[in-house]
Amino acid sequence: MLDIALLRKNLPEVVARLKTRNFDFPEAEFNALEAERKSVQTKTEELQAKRNTLSKQIGLAKKSGEDASALMAEAGRIPAELSALETKLDEIRTKLEAMMLRVPNLPNESVPVGKDESENVEVRRWGTPRTFDFEVKDHVDVGGPLGLDFDTAAKLSGSRFCFMRGQVARLHRALAQFMLNTHTQENGYTECYTPYIVTASTMRGTGQLPKFEEDLFAAKKGGAEGDGEQMYLVPTAEVTLTNQVSGRMLKASELPILVTAHTPCFRSEAGAYGRDTRGMIRQHQFDKVEMVRIVRPERSYAHLEQMTANAEGILQKLGLPYRVVALSTGDMGFSAAKTYDLEVWLPAQNTYREISSCSNCEDFQARRMGTRFKDEEGRTRYVHTLNGSGLAVGRTLVAVLENYQNADGSVTVPEVLRPYMGGLEVLRPAEAK
Incomplete structure (x- = not known):
């Protein structure tokens, strides 16, 4: 939530900055x-x-x-x-x-001004896309013989779900464990296990409500406790990790707070009709390892760079080519003041696709949550909150299947994942075993 005092003092400037986000105040x-x-x-x-x-x-x-x-x-x-x-x-x-509550965050001055994703700015690239001497398959065709099953998922739940078994299920789990271990053992995050169902007030705290209600999966809380209270499945662990400090007055000595969690994420994809209907790119249910930082205002942009580097480190360890893109004002998420997207190379699509977003929300979420801290001078200030995917597990699985595929239908297991796979070096189709 924006500081209403800012609107009262300088409404024309706020209106103009929001206009760059395609929002008419x-x-x-x-x-x-x-x-x-x-x-x-x-x-x-x-x-x-x-x-x-x-x-x-x-x-x-x-x-x-x-x-x-x-x-x-x-x-x-x-x-x-x-x-x-x-x-x-x-x-x-x-x-x-x-x-x-319906007004988005103000873009930071360093954000490129643009109407949509076409005006995002590439910041850097890492890695060289692999050259194949055989016809490249997409992850659906590569993964099918390895245990990736969309037909069973459709029978159980409808479109935009997947069912995994055997080698692919194990690789998916290995990716999540590898990400968590890297963030907790190397990057300084504390691992958390959080609820998958939350209240409406929790959703409001990080900006999912009221703006994005149609994109959420809602569930009524029944029984003696619930009396029909509206609850929601989490669209990202950002919601729970960030809201754990809602309503709190933190001590300066408690900051920064770095936390991570692996959760399923549930999204109705209400605005994605007809987009990415094949495979795992856009699912109603997917897993993600989330990173959240709760920090002092004067350090938040340094933390954004560090968090982005943490996400990049996962891709680098996996040997997956990617690029970093600074989102334009017209493409940023509702709560973000600045966002970097990480886009991984997918050879079957011959392009880069988003696999992580790392955002600084400044004090936007903190104002909604009522989260402040006392600094050394005794002043009461709002914290800054940051969140980032570290990474989306399903999309990382897609990237591994496509980038590490072999001509015989097998998939080489990236070296860093082999300890999580019992030393297995290659996934082979069932008929080739």
């Missing part, structure tokens, strides 16, 4: 609510001043033996009037908050 509505708020607050202050004046007049009248009944009657009407004004002010604040 409801300026007229905001100004009308602000005018009404100021009017109510002015009336409240006038009534409070009148109450104080009447109180003094009543005291003087009683002291001098004069009749104070008229003054007392006038003063007696003020509490009801103040209560009515307070109710009105609460209504205005609720409307302002509902408006602000």
Whole structure:
């Protein structure tokens, strides 16, 4: 959530910056609510001043033996009037908050201005795409004989799900374990296990609600505890890892907080109709190892670079070519102030595809969650929050299957994964065993 004081002080600049994100701020509505708020607050202050004046007049009248009944009657009407004004002010604040919850974060000044993904800026590349001397297959055709089964998944759950068995299931698990071990043993993160189902207020804290409700899987909480409370399946562990500090006043000594978790992620992909319908690129359920950092404001952009390097390190250890892209203002996620996307090379598509997004949300999520800290001077400040995929496990599996495929249908296991595969060096189709 944006600092409403910033809008009150410099609305034209905020509106212009939001415009670069293809967001039209409801300026007229905001100004009308602000005018009404100021009017109510002015009336409240006038009534409070009148109450104080009447109180003094009543005291003087009683002291001098004069009749104070008229003054007392006038003063007696003020509490009801103040209560009515307070109710009105609460209504205005609720409307302002509902408006602000739908406003995206302001882009950082270093973000390239652009209308959409076509104006993203490539920052760097790593690795050289492999040259094949045979016809390259995509991950669906490579993975099928190894245990990747979309037909069974469709029978069980419909489209955009996958069923894995045998070698592919083990490789998928190995990837997640390798990622977690790297982040916890080398990159300084604390591993967490978090709930997969959360409340609406938890979703609001990181910006998934109310903006993206149609992209979430909802579930009613039943039984004696629930009374039909609306719950949601997590679209990413960012939600739980970040919200663990919601409502807290942290100590400066507690920062930075670096946490990671491996969870399934659930997304309805409401806006992705007809896109990436084949294979594992865009699924309703997929696994991801998430990284979250909760840090001091003055260090957050250094942390963004470090987090991005952490995600890159996974790809480098796997030997997968990739590029880093700075997202333009028109392509960033709702809560982000700046985002780097990591795009891995997929030979079957002859292009780079997103496998990680690393974002600095600055204090946008912290304001929604009410998460602050006391600095060394005793000042109360909002923390900055960052999140990044480290990595999307399914898409990493896709990249491994395609980049490490062999002419005979087998797949070479990347060296760093072999300890997690019992020393297995090559995955072979069942009929070739």
